[in-house]
Amino acid sequence: GRVSLSGVYPRAYSLDVAGPLARSVRDVAIMLNGMAGHDPSYEYSKNVAAENFAADLDKGLKGLRLGIIENYSYRDIDPEVADAVRAATDKLASLGAEIVSVKIPLFGGPLDYASLFNMLLYEFNQILGNEFRATANRAELFGPIVQANIDRGMKITREEYEKARAERPRQIAEVKQVFQGVDALLTPTMPTTAPLLAGGSKDYDRGRQFTLPFSWTGLPSVAVPCGFSPAGLPIGLQIVGNELQERLLLRIGAAYEDATGFYRRRPPVHCAEAV
Numbered sequence: 001g002r003v004s005l006s007g008v009y010p011r012a013y014s015l016d017v018a019g020p021l022a023r024s025v026r027d028v029a030i031m032l033n034g035m036a037g038h039d040p041s042y043e044y045s046k047n048v049a050a051e052n053f054a055a056d057l058d059k060g061l062k063g064l065r066l067g068i069i070e071n072y073s074y075r076d077i078d079p080e081v082a083d084a085v086r087a088a089t090d091k092l093a094s095l096g097a098e099i100v101s102v103k104i105p106l107f108g109g110p111l112d113y114a115s116l117f118n119m120l121l122y123e124f125n126q127i128l129g130n131e132f133r134a135t136a137n138r139a140e141l142f143g144p145i146v147q148a149n150i151d152r153g154m155k156i157t158r159e160e161y162e163k164a165r166a167e168r169p170r171q172i173a174e175v176k177q178v179f180q181g182v183d184a185l186l187t188p189t190m191p192t193t194a195p196l197l198a199g200g201s202k203d204y205d206r207g208r209q210f211t212l213p214f215s216w217t218g219l220p221s222v223a224v225p226c227g228f229s230p231a232g233l234p235i236g237l238q239i240v241g242n243e244l245q246e247r248l249l250l251r252i253g254a255a256y257e258d259a260t261g262f263y264r265r266r267p268p269v270h271c272a273e274a275v
Contacts, residue, residue, distance in 0.1 A: 001046035002032075002220070002246065004039035012123040014165070015116070015215040024263050025224060025253040029054035032246065046244070053247050057254040062096035064252065066239075067182035072107045076209070077191040084227035084235040085188050088256065092186075095255055102178050102185070106171055107213055115164075116212040117205060122161045125153030145204060172217045179242040184252055189223040189236030214240050222249045225262040232268040 003018045010016055020031035033054065038047040068074075068089065074082055093099050109115075132138055132150050139147075178185070187210040195203040214221050219240055226237035237256070241249045257263050 001044045002036045004042040004045050006039055006042040010127050012120040015120055025250055025257050029250045056247055056251040059251050061255050065098045065182045067100055067102035067185045070101055070103050073187045077188055080229040081188050081235050088226040088237045111213045113209045113212045116216050118156050121149055121153035122156040125150050175217045185240040187238045189238040193229045193233035210238055220246045222253045224253045234267050
């Protein structure tokens with residue numbers, strides 16, 4: 001609700017968000033200053049006082065408590081991703097943050113990304129399914145991942161969908177309780193490095209493991225580079241905060257970014273030929 005989705009083509013109504021993408025946290029803060037604001041044309045737009053999201057970028061991490069989620073932050077992730085995120089956590093601790101372990105039981109059940117992906121697929125089928133089925137040359141116009149998503153979305157019933165939506169307010173309230181003990185949460189951005197273009201939908205589905213639960217609960221996050229795999233592919237650290245805590249998240253991201261400089265590095269070029 002910080003940034004209006006009015007005019008954005010939907011992917012899944014319950015999960016879609018928009019935000020800035022930039023080379024540095026400071027640039028993200030400047031962009032968010034321009035993007036955030038109340039939009040009466042967008043149903044879920046938050047009507048809150050304006051903030052300067054760049055105001056706290058140099059405040060550092062002393063006094064902040066950052067949580068690693070038990071049986072979640074390091075569950076089912078590739079070894080190089082785990083190594084990079086652990087190193088990032090150690091760096092945050094060396095900068096003055098206290099790292100603690102927390103529990104969010106819902107992430108091991110109803111808010112597992114596979115369950116939430118059913119919500120995405122159902123809504124995606126509602127958005128694009130009729131157009132897809134009415135297209136004669138659909139195999140040419142729609143890629144294999146889109147085709148697989150719509151096929152799976154058609155198999156999810158309205159009853160399953162409505163039951164999940166009815167549980168959402170309770171689930172959000174339960175997850176937010178974790179912020180009584182920590183200022184922010186730490187996870188990988190993705191459990192893998194970038195999948196191959198030739199990879200199937202399962203490879204890409206897995207990439208939503210750490211993003212869907214926080215989109216579902218309406219919690220803001222910032223992703224910052226935290227290293228590279230042995231093959232040179234970038235790895236991201238996701239920092240998640242309570243509702244309307246974007247300024248705090250950017251403060252944490254800026255402190256880490258300044259201490260590491262990963263954002264200045266570039267992955268190697270993997271193209272065999274220049275286009």
